[in-house]
Structures are given as structure tokens and as C-alpha cells.
Amino acid sequence: MELSKARELIQKYKDGTLTPAEKAILESWYLDLAKAERTPIDAETLESHLDEVWNALPLNNKAEIERGKVLSLFWRFVAAASVILILGVGTYFFYTGKNTAPIAEVVHPTDVAPGESKAVLTLADGAEIVLDSIVNGQLAREGNTSIVKTNPGEIVYTPSGEKTGGDNTLIYNTITTPKAGQFQVRLPDGTKVWLNAQSSVRFPTAFTGPERVVEIMGEVYFEVAKMTAGQRKVPxxxxxxxxxxxxxxxxFNINSYQDEGKIKTTLLEGSIKVRESGNANGGVLLRPGQQSELAAAGKDRAGSKQGFDVKTVNAGAVVAWKDGFFRFDNVGLPELMRQLARWYDMDVVYRAPAGDHEFVGQIERSAPLSKVLKILEMGDVHFRVEGKTIVVTE
Structure with a gap:
């Protein structure tokens, strides 16, 4: 971009007339200056200009990331010759790749609404209750436990305290979310469970044994309540x-989607032991901020400890889905598209190679599909929507 055009955009910023697209153009220009060796621009001047632009950006005031931390991250991308793209109130998105993407308006003929709170509850007798279509109040009673819908997107299991007979057989329920769905449940012991799209959790309606065991598929986040039986802690x-x-x-959070090829377990607080079922002596202990990866059957796990690879991650980014955001941390295009496919109930077809694109940043999950694709297309990736299919094009 010519210097005269840059000055024009800076003046429009000062006048308060700079559009979001122009802000992105101005950002990209400064980043190009930073990476061009022939440009005699000192760091102090560049930082001053970037700070001006930063103050004009429509970031979400409720974002968890402090301004200083974001600026530090911002400068990391400057050093890597990357592009920061910022669109709309509450949405910011970083794209990292080899080429600076053009800024262009993309019009999509159709649009797809984001997912919402919806799930199906399967009772012990096989009866199914569509939770998103039921009004608040008691839904059913399983043994000595009442099942109550307290808010949209949430049900609570409440033990009655009554004791009946001598039958200690556990009664199991299952909650399943479809594509474009999520839900929350509070188990009888007080444990809170969030289900991402296309996930399920199977659990007893009362925890009466020496341990509490639940089964999941997909991606599920847990806030486990402590439970004791006499002086003994119930695991x-x-x-x-x-x-x-x-x-x-x-x-902690567990991502066990089959199409991801591995099970990722991320610890936010406390301590957990992760092991392969059937191997009582193996496994690894995780500390807060660590993530374990267990490759799917048949995958190469050479060099990993007890079958697991452990690394430090941004745990907040991992569970951002629970708080209404897509958060990407050097995520490749195939993984990113799998997330979109689950949340928007779409299929994905590649008519062009996925390439080595990597994405970093945040997008609201409440955004329609067209807005998300429009942001991604600024990273030199192109899409076409055909009915229930997202086509990755040249």
C-alpha cells in the first residue's frame, strides 16, 4: 500500500470514519512494514503506530485476555510476518501463513445458523425425551432421583433421599447432543457436565458404589464435585x-471424537491420572495446564510415555467452546473444518488441497456460518456452500 493511502486511512481513523475492513488493511500494511527488511522503520515508531491502531479495534471488553498479553501475542505475530484480521464487535481472529491475504467482501448466497442448546435424554427403559422442546420442570423420576429441567440447555438430577427396597442395581441414563447442539447436566453428586456438539455422556442416576463411573463420546467438560462415604473419598x-x-x-476437558484420531485430555484445576483402560499400572499424572494425547488404535505412538504424549497448552483456549467461542492455537485447516462441521451440522468436501494453513484466534460460536467463512477467506482460503456441504475451493 502506498504511503499516501496509509496516511488517508490513519486520518480516517482519527476522524472516526474508518471501516472494519479498512482497519484490517491498515493492520496488514503495518505488519508488512515490520517484515520487510528494506524498510527503515524503527521499533519505537512502529509500536506507536500499532498502539494507535490497536486502540481503534473493536475487541470484546469481556475477553479473558488482558491487553498487555494480547499485545505481546500481537508482537509475536509481527515477528513471524503474520497477518492479524479483526472483524466485528467481540470477534478477533489471527491467521498465520506464508502469504498476506487480500481483504475482500465475500457474499454467500445462503447462510447457516449456529448450533444451540439441544439434546436427547434416554431413560433406563429406552424412552427418549427431546430436551430442547420440553418446558422447565420435572421431566421424569428414575429410582430415587428426580430429573428436572431448570433452565434452557440444562437439567439437574436431584436425589430424593428416600430409600426403597434392597435392590442396589444402578439405573443408567444417557444424554446425547446432535450436530449443532450442546447441553449441560448436573449429576446426582453435584458434578457439572457440559457436552459439545455430537457428544454423549452415560451415567447412573444415583452414585451408590465405591466409585463413580461415567462414559462419554465426543467432547465433554467436567467440574467434578467431591464426594465422601464416611471418611472415604469416592473417586x-x-x-x-x-x-x-x-x-x-x-x-478438565476430554476430546474423544473418533474423527480426530486421538483422545485429548486437558486439565484446568486439580489433579487427574490418565491411563488406558485395562492397564491398572500404567498412565500419567497431569498438572493444571497440561494436555495428554492418546493416539487411536493402530496409530504410531513410538517414544510416548505409557502410550501418552503430554504437553503444556492454553487450557482456557481448549474449553472456550463451553463459553461460546471457537479458539484456535495454530490449528490446521482440516481440524478447524471438523469443528465447524459439527457445530453447523455440515459436511466438508475438499476441491483443493488443505495446504499448510494455520489459524490462531477467536470467533464467536453464535456467528452465522457465512461470517465465519468470510473471516477464514481472508487467510487465503476459499469456500462455497452447497446445501449442507462446505466446499473448500481453489
Whole structure:
């Protein structure tokens, strides 16, 4: 961009007439200056200009990231010759790649609404209750437990305290979310469970044994309540495919979608042990901020410890889906598109190679599909929507 055009945009910023697209153009120009070796621009001057532009950006005031931390991240991308793209109130998005993407308006002939709170509750007798279509109040009674819908997108299991007979057989329920759905449930022990799209959790309607065991598929976030029987702590266990997680009281996330090829377990608080089910002596202990990866059957796990790879991650980014955001941290296009496919109930077809694109940033999950694709297209990726299919094009 010519210097005269840049000055024009800066003046429009000062006048308060700079459009979001022009702000992105101005950002990209400064980043190009930073990466061009022939440009005699000192760091102090560049930082001053960038700070001006930063103050004009429509970031969400409720974002978790503090301004200083974001600026630090921003400068990391400047050093890497990357592009920051910012569109709309409450939405910011970073794209990292080899080429600076053009800024262009893309019009999509159709649009797809984002997912919402919806799920199906399957009772012990096989009866199914569509939770999103039921009014608040008691839904059913399983044994000594009442099932109550308290808010849209949430149900609570409440033990009555009554004792009946001597039958200690556990009664199991299952909550399943479809594509474009999410839901929350509070288990009888007080544990809170969030289900992402295309996920499920199977659990007893009362925890009466020496341990609490639930089974999941897909992606599920837990805030486990502590439970005691006399002086003994009752452990909580989560079975996800061939992986078993053992906890006492903690917050963690498990991503076990089959199409991801691995099970990712991320610890936010407390302590958990992750092991392969059937192997009582193996496994690894995770600390807050760590994530374990267990490859799917048949995958190469050479060099990993007890079958697991453990790394430090941004745990807040991992569970951002629970708080209404897509958060990407150097995510490749195929993984990103799988997330979109689940949330918008779409299929994805590639008519062009996925390439080595990597994405970093945040987009609201409440955004319609067209807005999300429009942001991604600024990263030199192109799409076409055909009915229920997102086509990745040249």
C-alpha cells in the first residue's frame, strides 16, 4: 500500500470514519512494514503506530485476555510476518501463513445458523425425551432421583433421599447432543457436565458404589464435585473409548471424537491420572495446564510415555467452546473444518488441497456460518456452500 493511502486511512481513523475492513488493511500494511527488511522503520515508531491502531479495534471488553498479553501475542505475530484480521464487535481472529491475504467482501448466497442448546435424554427403559422442546420442570423420576429441567440447555438430577427396597442395581441414563447442539447436566453428586456438539455422556442416576463411573463420546467438560462415604473419598472415573480418567475433585476437558484420531485430555484445576483402560499400572499424572494425547488404535505412538504424549497448552483456549467461542492455537485447516462441521451440522468436501494453513484466534460460536467463512477467506482460503456441504475451493 502506498504511503499516501496509509496516511488517508490513519486520518480516517482519527476522524472516526474508518471501516472494519479498512482497519484490517491498515493492520496488514503495518505488519508488512515490520517484515520487510528494506524498510527503515524503527521499533519505537512502529509500536506507536500499532498502539494507535490497536486502540481503534473493536475487541470484546469481556475477553479473558488482558491487553498487555494480547499485545505481546500481537508482537509475536509481527515477528513471524503474520497477518492479524479483526472483524466485528467481540470477534478477533489471527491467521498465520506464508502469504498476506487480500481483504475482500465475500457474499454467500445462503447462510447457516449456529448450533444451540439441544439434546436427547434416554431413560433406563429406552424412552427418549427431546430436551430442547420440553418446558422447565420435572421431566421424569428414575429410582430415587428426580430429573428436572431448570433452565434452557440444562437439567439437574436431584436425589430424593428416600430409600426403597434392597435392590442396589444402578439405573443408567444417557444424554446425547446432535450436530449443532450442546447441553449441560448436573449429576446426582453435584458434578457439572457440559457436552459439545455430537457428544454423549452415560451415567447412573444415583452414585451408590465405591466409585463413580461415567462414559462419554465426543467432547465433554467436567467440574467434578467431591464426594465422601464416611471418611472415604469416592473417586470419579470417566471412560472415553480405551482411555480412563481418575479424579477426586477437579476441572478438565476430554476430546474423544473418533474423527480426530486421538483422545485429548486437558486439565484446568486439580489433579487427574490418565491411563488406558485395562492397564491398572500404567498412565500419567497431569498438572493444571497440561494436555495428554492418546493416539487411536493402530496409530504410531513410538517414544510416548505409557502410550501418552503430554504437553503444556492454553487450557482456557481448549474449553472456550463451553463459553461460546471457537479458539484456535495454530490449528490446521482440516481440524478447524471438523469443528465447524459439527457445530453447523455440515459436511466438508475438499476441491483443493488443505495446504499448510494455520489459524490462531477467536470467533464467536453464535456467528452465522457465512461470517465465519468470510473471516477464514481472508487467510487465503476459499469456500462455497452447497446445501449442507462446505466446499473448500481453489
Amino acid at each position: 470419579f472415573k470417566v471412560l472415553a473409548g480405551k482411555q480412563l480418567v481418575e479424579v477426586l475433585g477437579t476441572r
